[in-house]
Amino acid sequence: MNDLTDALDRILAWIREHKPEYISRFLPGLSLDELKTKLKPFPCHLPQELYTLYQWHNGISNDNWECGIFINHVFLDIDYALDQAMEGYINDPFQIDDRGEEDLPTYVFPFCGFEGEHFVVEGMDFESDSSPVYFMDQLGKIHLAFTSLTTMMLALAECYETGLYEISEEGLIEIVDEEAFGAVRLAYNPGTVPRIYDEGC
Numbered sequence: 001m002n003d004l005t006d007a008l009d010r011i012l013a014w015i016r017e018h019k020p021e022y023i024s025r026f027l028p029g030l031s032l033d034e035l036k037t038k039l040k041p042f043p044c045h046l047p048q049e050l051y052t053l054y055q056w057h058n059g060i061s062n063d064n065w066e067c068g069i070f071i072n073h074v075f076l077d078i079d080y081a082l083d084q085a086m087e088g089y090i091n092d093p094f095q096i097d098d099r100g101e102e103d104l105p106t107y108v109f110p111f112c113g114f115e116g117e118h119f120v121v122e123g124m125d126f127e128s129d130s131s132p133v134y135f136m137d138q139l140g141k142i143h144l145a146f147t148s149l150t151t152m153m154l155a156l157a158e159c160y161e162t163g164l165y166e167i168s169e170e171g172l173i174e175i176v177d178e179e180a181f182g183a184v185r186l187a188y189n190p191g192t193v194p195r196i197y198d199e200g201c
Contacts, residue, residue, distance in 0.1 A: 004049055007153035008056050011069065014160040018167055025067050027058040027077055038078055042085060044107045044123025047131035049149035053111060054078050066172060070156060071201065073112040073119060085109045090118065095140045104142055108134060111149075121149065135196050143193045146185070155188035175201065 015022050030038070035051050059077030060067050068074050076084070084090055085108070096106045107123030116138035121131040133146035146152035159165055164181050168174045175181050182201045186192065195201060 004052050004150040004153055005056055007150065007157040008053070010157040011153065011160055014157075014165070015069065015173070019171075019173060022067050022069075022173075025060050026075075027061055029055045030058050030078065031055070035078065038082060042082065042107075042109065042123065044109075045125065045127050046109055046123060047121055047149070048127075048129045049131065050109065050111065050121055053149060059111075068114055069173060070112045070119065070152075071196070072172075072174065073114045073117065075112050076110060081110050084113070084118070089140055090120070090136065098140070099142065105134070108136070108142065110136070119145065119152075135193075143196070145189070145192055145196050147189045147192065151188045155185045158188075159184050 012023070012026070032051060032055060035054055039046060057075070059075045059080070060069075062077060062080055089095060090110060091107055099108075100106050105122040105124075108120035109123055110118040110120045112119050118136040120134050120136050120142065122134070124131065130148040130150065132144055133149055133152050134142040135145040136142045146155070159175070159181055162184075164176050164184070165173055166176050178197070178201050182195060185196075185201065186194070
């Protein structure tokens, strides 16, 4: 998982340089044993990439919702993410049945979100290194956005380093050029949806 952690560290390096006050908001990573214990209630296997992500950092402290770093979405701590996966609308029976009818993953697990939108990985029947990453809209519909967590973070790291993110007047990390951002995303993730958002991402 070196490519994934390297990409995450590149994103963190950009944040440290351009928005250093955000660094303290990243929670310490968890051990593999801690993660396996916490995720035991989830009824499916989750990709090794997700464990790598949460060993890197356990999300953002939950009182910092303005700190969006993954396409303006907040990196969820594992307890909150599990609660959303188990108790929220993300995996309610209606959503599971609807996704099954469309030949989409039945169970999914969120790792970042904002105002009812989430990026999620697939819950699987078997152990796997990786999983596609889906964008879930506010109605619960999911669309293939990235081929894996690794390719997601590699694309985002490039976008940070090439100036497609900047600090807004309000002090938030924002995408500067949605069309260019979308082109980078598709270059790393061929075969995914042409756009996540209408703006061009």
